[in-house]
Amino acid sequence: MEAVFREERGRLLASLVRRFGDLDLAEEVASDAIEAALVHWPADGVPDKPGAWLLTTARRRAVDRLRRDRAYAERVAILQAEADRTDPGAPDEPDDGIPDERLRLFFTCCHPALPGESQVALTLRCLAGLTTPEVARAFLVEPATMAQRIVRAKRKIRDARVPFRVPGPDELPDRLPGVLRVVYLVFTEGYAASEGPDLLRVDLALEAIRLARILHRLLPREQEVTGLLALMLLVHARRHARTGPDGDLILLDDQDRGRWDRGLIEEGRELVVRALTGGPVGPYGVQAAIAALHDEAADVATTDWPQIVALYDLLARIAPSPLVALNRAVAVAMRDGPAAGLVLLDALADEPRLRTHHLYPAARADLLRRLGRTAEAGQAYRRALELVGNDPERRFLTARLDSLLHP
Amino acid sequence: MKYMLLIYVPEASEPPAGTEPRDMNEAWISYDKAVADAGIRVAGDALHGPATATTVRGSGNGSPDTTDGPFAETREVLGGYYVLDLPDLDSALEWAGRCPATAVGGAVEVRPVVEFR
Numbered sequence: 001m002e003a004v005f006r007e008e009r010g011r012l013l014a015s016l017v018r019r020f021g022d023l024d025l026a027e028e029v030a031s032d033a034i035e036a037a038l039v040h041w042p043a044d045g046v047p048d049k050p051g052a053w054l055l056t057t058a059r060r061r062a063v064d065r066l067r068r069d070r071a072y073a074e075r076v077a078i079l080q081a082e083a084d085r086t087d088p089g090a091p092d093e094p095d096d097g098i099p100d101e102r103l104r105l106f107f108t109c110c111h112p113a114l115p116g117e118s119q120v121a122l123t124l125r126c127l128a129g130l131t132t133p134e135v136a137r138a139f140l141v142e143p144a145t146m147a148q149r150i151v152r153a154k155r156k157i158r159d160a161r162v163p164f165r166v167p168g169p170d171e172l173p174d175r176l177p178g179v180l181r182v183v184y185l186v187f188t189e190g191y192a193a194s195e196g197p198d199l200l201r202v203d204l205a206l207e208a209i210r211l212a213r214i215l216h217r218l219l220p221r222e223q224e225v226t227g228l229l230a231l232m233l234l235v236h237a238r239r240h241a242r243t244g245p246d247g248d249l250i251l252l253d254d255q256d257r258g259r260w261d262r263g264l265i266e267e268g269r270e271l272v273v274r275a276l277t278g279g280p281v282g283p284y285g286v287q288a289a290i291a292a293l294h295d296e297a298a299d300v301a302t303t304d305w306p307q308i309v310a311l312y313d314l315l316a317r318i319a320p321s322p323l324v325a326l327n328r329a330v331a332v333a334m335r336d337g338p339a340a341g342l343v344l345l346d347a348l349a350d351e352p353r354l355r356t357h358h359l360y361p362a363a364r365a366d367l368l369r370r371l372g373r374t375a376e377a378g379q380a381y382r383r384a385l386e387l388v389g390n391d392p393e394r395r396f397l398t399a400r401l402d403s404l405l406h407p
Numbered sequence: 408m409k410y411m412l413l414i415y416v417p418e419a420s421e422p423p424a425g426t427e428p429r430d431m432n433e434a435w436i437s438y439d440k441a442v443a444d445a446g447i448r449v450a451g452d453a454l455h456g457p458a459t460a461t462t463v464r465g466s467g468n469g470s471p472d473t474t475d476g477p478f479a480e481t482r483e484v485l486g487g488y489y490v491l492d493l494p495d496l497d498s499a500l501e502w503a504g505r506c507p508a509t510a511v512g513g514a515v516e517v518r519p520v521v522e523f524r
Contacts, residue, residue, distance in 0.1 A: 113496055160519045161408050163495035
């Protein structure tokens with residue numbers, strides 16, 4: 001039953017912040033209302049309009065709370081007036097009589113005036129409905145540390161008056177990437193660490209997909225939102241094939257493609273088409289298109305590498321980064337052979353961001369191995385092992401090094 | 408809600424290539440006028456350079472110490488400030504972004520002003 005409230009809580013919270021302009025008050029009375037529902041619903045049955053029931057209950061609690069505390073009431077009254085003054089815009093499309101105000105909450109939680117790690121924490125707490133200890137566990141941080149981080153961020157929202165509003169069409173191109181970055185960060189964190197030892201760990205990849213689905217519902221015409229959702233679905237579709245029974249890493253080449261999630265791939269492919277049409281293509285859309293080409297191929301040999309190289313060319317133009325150049329070099333190696341890829345990789349040797357990244361020597365090692373340059377490949381694997389951060393990738397690199405030395 | 412915009416500029420502030428110092432003056436005049444026209448100005452001044460600064464610091468034993476120079480030696484110096492009355496942080500950040508200091512490699516720190524009731 002608690003799980004049912006996770007998404008409902010975000011909507012409720014957003015409506016309450018919209019109404020009262022105060023995140024603390026909204027959180028307090030949202031929790032009260034959900035607690036009341038947990039007491040009353042099992043006994044009296046679930047009401048016809050559960051969302052409306054929760055909102056009415058929460059509002060009543062808020063009014064009680066404000067009656068008890070005059071000073072607090074005065075402050076909240078000012079926030080309410082200011083919120084209405086700056087943003088008289090029509091609410092988003094209601095489907096059960098209650099407007100969905102969550103988009104505002106997304107932009108508040110992911111506001112660039114807040115530190116990056118707090119943006120992630122607040123988004124998970126306010127919009128994914130995770131508790132503070134759950135967020136702490138997900139990021140392997142002490143609950144007290146996480147609680148403090150959230151309190152500080154909320155204090156800044158209140159004292160500096162970070163607004164609760166959706167940026168106008170002229171600001172949206174500046175602000176939307178920040179929101180998408182937070183959601184993608186949640187996803188990559190979940191992806192890189194999903195084989196961690198802690199069984200209680202929240203599945204961050206699923207939370208990120210859930211958040212992206214909400215955003216996509218609220219901003220169906222924003223191509224990059226569509227692209228991000230598509231990218232995550234298309235990558236997540238491979239989750240069961242990505243690790244072996246012992247949690248060992250399995251590379252794309254060796255994955256059992258029969259274990260890929262066809263449903264997610266189909267959904268992702270439909271979204272990719274929409275992400276690539278209607279306007280200029282963004283980086284998430286391009287990455288989703290690359291993921292789709294991998295997902296559509298029967299094996300590595302029949303993968304459409306020329307098309308993947310072309311997409312990396314596009315990505316390098318609209319969102320250049322050393323990691324994009326690295327991935328492009330690997331794709332060129334698949335299209336034109338390892339020697340061609342190696343030339344491109346060697347040209348990246350002085351990139352500061354690659355010098356300490358294990359993927360760079362790991363990619364070089366693989367190409368050197370395929371070229372039969374065993375001694376150099378061994379050196380590169382050792383360098384990658386010095387830099388690698390997580391256990392499954394370490395075991396993978398160690399195994400590769402071993403098979404090189406003892407074929 | 409009042410916000411203070413603390414305007415920091417590189418110590419020897421050079422106008423961007425291709426612009427005359429006069430253009431910079433005009434940029435400031437038109438920014439100042441925009442602030443006034445918007446009816447948001449509470450206060451605002453330009454400051455003399457850090458060479459004119461004197462810092463008085465409590466010494467812990469009675470009379471404070473007086474020294475030549477600004478409170479902190481930094482590459483960017485406080486060149487002026489505004490106090491603006493605005494609805495929220497987004498509008499304050501927007502006004503900060505329009506400030507001509509940002510066109511010469513400067514920075515604007517935005518701080519909400521405490522309101523005692």
